[in-house]
Amino acid sequence: MARITPLPQSDWSAEMAEFIVGFRSAARGGVLDESRPAGANLLGTMARYPGLSKAFLAFNGHVLNGSTLSRRDRELLVLRVAAVRQCDYEWAQHTLLAREAGFTDEEIARIAEGSESSGWPERDTALLKSVDELLGGGKITAPTWRVLAGEFDERQLMDLVFTVGTYAMLAMALRSFEIEPEDELVPHLPVR
Structure with a gap:
């Protein structure tokens, strides 16, 4: 409740x-x-x-x-935040958006596994790592930043950081207030 x-x-x-x-x-x-x-x-x-x-x-x-980020990039970031923060509501809501952005169910499941999951191109691996680094240490490390800076312009890099921060804050609120996903939001976060 x-x-x-x-x-x-x-x-x-x-x-x-x-x-x-x-x-x-x-x-x-x-x-x-x-x-x-x-x-x-x-x-x-x-x-x-x-x-x-x-x-x-x-x-x-x-x-x-x-945002200057593509829908696909945004949903990759948001789902990784939801997985790291163990936020079922955010995971359920953004699984639907990720599918609309072109992710398969297999890719969505691998987002929960993180950057160590095989099969991600370097760009996606760097996006996944950026979430883990921002949530874990509050900063994107230099090696990850170099990859991202080779793929994204300054505005996109800013949007990336603020997207992660926004959805981390939302995950904290959703979990603290114990807001449950609506019944029609079927996808649940994989158990870790």
Whole structure:
């Protein structure tokens, strides 16, 4: 059971409801897809604190839509954060997005294994390592940075660091508030 009970959508202020609809639409590239899980548990929890929610979700909107990273690169980073932080909600939500970005189920499972899993090209290995290094030591090491700097421009490198940081923070909130994935979010984090 969640430590902070999600506010039912019927109890959201009109301003919060309008903001969430705009965020969800922007997160889906301007199209609000009602057939896709809406994240009611997370958004309902966030609706309890509109000021914080609007500020965080506006920034998160950049990470999802305004980032210079490709969708594929972003989802590789986010899923690795979810695996390292053992965040089922984030894993479930972003498994769906990773599939949309072209990942196979086998590749998604290997993301949980990390950069030591065989078969990753050097670029993806460096992305996976960057997550582990940022979460473990707070900095991308020089060898990993060299590989990344050969593949990404300055803005992409900045987006990479802020993507990892944003989703690490979100994972902490999801786990601390004990927000459970909705029933329709089937993928669960592989047991380690």
